[in-house]
Amino acid sequence: MPSPAAAIAQKAYAHPMTAPRWGDEAESRSPIDVVARLGIVASYARNAEIFGEDQAADHLYIVLSGAVRICKLLGDGRRQIETFCLAGDVFGWEMEPRHRFSAEAVSECKVVRIKRTILFSRAADDAELAHALWALTASELGRAQSHLLVLGRKTAQERVATFLLDMAARAGSGQGTSGIEVTLPMSRQDIADFLGLTIETVSRTLTHLEEISAIALPSSRRVVLRDGAALRRLNS
Amino acid sequence: MPSPAAAIAQKAYAHPMTAPRWGDEAESRSPIDVVARLGIVASYARNAEIFGEDQAADHLYIVLSGAVRICKLLGDGRRQIETFCLAGDVFGWEMEPRHRFSAEAVSECKVVRIKRTILFSRAADDAELAHALWALTASELGRAQSHLLVLGRKTAQERVATFLLDMAARAGSGQGTSGIEVTLPMSRQDIADFLGLTIETVSRTLTHLEEISAIALPSSRRVVLRDGAALRRLNS
DNA sequence: CGATCGTTTGATATTGATCAACTCAAGTGG
DNA sequence: CCACTTGAGTTGATCAATATCAAACGATCG
CATH class of the missing domain: 1.10.10.10 (Winged helix-like DNA-binding domain superfamily/Winged helix DNA-binding domain)
Structure with a gap:
């Protein structure tokens, strides 16, 4: 079974005849090259903000290289990093129209951006894509819950x-x-x-x-x- | 828009002509009575285990009355409660076949159980239900992320x-x-x-x-x- | 009325935070 | 090529927040 990220990338950009495949092949070849062809690739310098808290959430991102931190800030500057996203990880995907956290480049990094509207409309009549997006949210939830145990106890x-x-x-x-x-x-x-x-x-x-x-x-x-x-x- | 719990309850049990409505009406009347007719209602005594960690996850639950705690344990007995579920909240819904946490009755409580298989198969070709289930996971994620900030900082x-x-x-x-x-x-x-x-x-x-x-x-x-x-x- | 469970309060210990100095590696410009 | 600077990391001394240990309190129930 391909990873959620692979399924999403494929769904969003697949053409009947030229659909690039990612996932099965990703392990053996270089997934970076494959995905880089798919969408809008953006590069960010170390510590650059990819998006901020409360900003409009109109893209989903897949990390190609480098690392990204997802974080929340308290009024006085205290910071909690929710998770680190490494190559292959997806971030920025939310139900609400605005981000509830910010994303910053931990290191020099490359990401692919996929328009939220594309995914959203396609998910409406594509059960497989909808499932992939849901699986993504569910695995994030699992990660967050494990981290609650770490932070709490x-x-x-x-x-x-x-x-x-x-x-x-x-x-x-x-x-x-x-x-x-x-x-x-x-x-x-x-x-x-x-x-x-x-x-x-x-x-x-x-x-x-x-x-x-x-x-x-x-x-x-x-x-x-x-x-x-x-x-x-x-x-x- | 009805709450996710309402949408799920409706989808799972709706008959063409007699579909009970929950959600809009729930605020004004008693949602408990409405839902109680829908499925298998179970009662649990204070501190009773509803399901345990690693147990098969074949039901989804909606709290009718009382409160439920969702928790994880460490080997030496340290415990982290992930969330409390009050009337109207849904719990036990997961992607994996086994629960990653346990659920216990905080107080004397009543819950409705809905078979996971029913929801799972219906979600495959019912976009609206799939969306409700996803929304549920997403809102859980949001809650967990806010709690990470609480516990961490x-x-x-x-x-x-x-x-x-x-x-x-x-x-x-x-x-x-x-x-x-x-x-x-x-x-x-x-x-x-x-x-x-x-x-x-x-x-x-x-x-x-x-x-x-x-x-x-x-x-x-x-x-x-x-x-x-x-x-x-x-x-x- | 005594037993029990949950809660509060007190005294002390401990973990991790804070404040501060120092080290080290990687530039940068003379 | 070498001072000088800068940012990240380490180490040390001390402090404070919270945990731990212990006792008392107060409801509830048989």
């Missing part, structure tokens, strides 16, 4: 461990001899705002995990998960 | 204030002379597990809000919102 160590395992599973980086290596696209501040901690606590916790040799930190943005079992133990 | 006072305002908006209780009165169906422990706090902190915070006369506590389960503005200020 887990300790700093557990939060960081959960985050690292999650990133490893998603970015699915190289299996080195001494563990899975993950390259984090986001800053410590981003991680802190995602996990409901401060930048100092994130830093200290990473250092501590290194001390107990659960992880290694070849550089600040690269993490090697040495002892997955230990991390998973911190995950309950 | 708000102080105990702000959490409690947000909770009280939210309950007042949902339960929409009586406008007394000295403020809006809300009757909380859940215990302090439930509130604590919802807000990511301890029972003692919830209690102390309520006492403090009473001291600054933002609220009054005629009894432990009844709260009068005296100074809505003060509470909203704590909401950022």
